[in-house]
Amino acid sequence: MNIQIQNLYNKAAKPERLIIGLMSGTSMDGLDIALCSVKGFGPETDIKILEFKTGEYTNEFRTKIKAIFSKEQVDLQLVCLMNEHIANVHAQLINEALEEWTYKNEQIDFIASHGQTIFHAPKSLHKLENYPNGTLQIGDGDHIAVKTGIITLSDFRQKHLAAGGEGAPLAVYGDFLMFSKSGENRIMLNIGGIANFTYLPGNLNASEIFSTDVGPGNTMMDQFMQKHYHQFYDKNATVATSGKLNETLLSVLLNCDFLEMDFPKTTGPELFNLDYLLSAQKQSSTENLKPKDLMATLCHFSAETIANAIKKCFGNEAKAQIYMSGGGMHNPLLVKLLKGKIPQSNFLTTADLNINPDAKEAVLFAVLANETLCGKPIDFGSRKGVPSVCMGKISLPA
Secondary structure, three states, rough: OOOHHHHHHHHOOOOOOEEEEEEEOOOOOEEEEEEEEOOOHHHHHHEEEEEEEEEEEHHHHHHHHHHOOOOOOOOOHHHOOOOOOHHHHHHHHHHHHHOOOOHHHHHHHEEHHHHHEEEEOHHHOOOOOOOOOOEEEEEOOOHHHHHHHHHHEEOOOHHHOOOOOOOOOOOHHHHHHHHHHHHHHHHEEOOOOEEEEEEOOOOOOHHHOOOEEEEEEHHHHHHHHHHHOOOOHHHHHHHHHHHOOOOOHHHHHHHOEEEEEEEOOOOOOOOHHHHHHHHHHHHOOOOOOOOOHHHHHHHHHHHHHHHHHHHHHOOOOOOOOEEOOOOOHHOHHHHHHHHHOOOOOOOEHHHHHOOOOOOOHHHHHHHHHHHHHHOOOOOOOOOOOOOOOOOOOEOOOO
């Protein structure tokens, strides 16, 4: 047997595995690096976060990603080069984190890398006949494995596509394993660039679970702040809080086919972006609104789409245990609006479940990797968009 295959087998068979989960989202604020201790698999998964940090991206690196991000036409040579460049930067950030945490690379069993999404193209968005669902994450796993010396699992979304899914959202798999609780219906709400949630029934019936994107979370607000205020995001919702909601513009923003589609569904910045806002302004004759009023309206737009999605599932008087994660949970205006729109629901964070909410997405990929290495596909029944598969390609370091 090849020594690397033997090494893979031995590590997968360990009673406790050290797995680094990585996440770099559409916000591109940095690389979330979560060092996890994982025991067991499936419903018996026991995961603990040993260390967590966000490796910061330089402005130059972020600009390079944006040059190929969420655009229908890009420089193909640059896409090719960035596949390697992103992986090399991620490997460097991992090595630096391990040194900071005083771990040796050889102590780590596996890396689970989401990569960097540069385009997401489900059929519902591209609407091209005779073409399948598509998504593309770059940041090659072989480069990370070689540069760190650690077996790396990557490119998780492709198996989901191959099995009939849309490549997103994948949170349903990790949420089921980490957060299901008998007797309590839970909503795991992640407010990233795009907002999504997973419904976890208290009866623990996997066939009833689903995960879905619901619409914009932070993506439009962040894009607006970067263009008009030269700030990465609206810290503490300072700008949005100083503005006023424009009901006319909000009404047009909410008039979107995607928002009326049944669950599960998936979307991205390819739809919800500043062009979408500009189109809505033209339709509503609100081109002369003050920037702060536009920010306030965008925040209301995100809150309305999230609240409407939850009401669609659980009724206008929705009573749910909602556990938040993602950057949007730090936006005080967004959270205040959500609480006002769903007053009978209880808003918590995954910190109440012993998982750092900022680390949750990175931990998810550690869980997905663990299932590929040690578990088996979870039977989600015939539910649309949730194929019963294990995900992740395996890259050996030599």
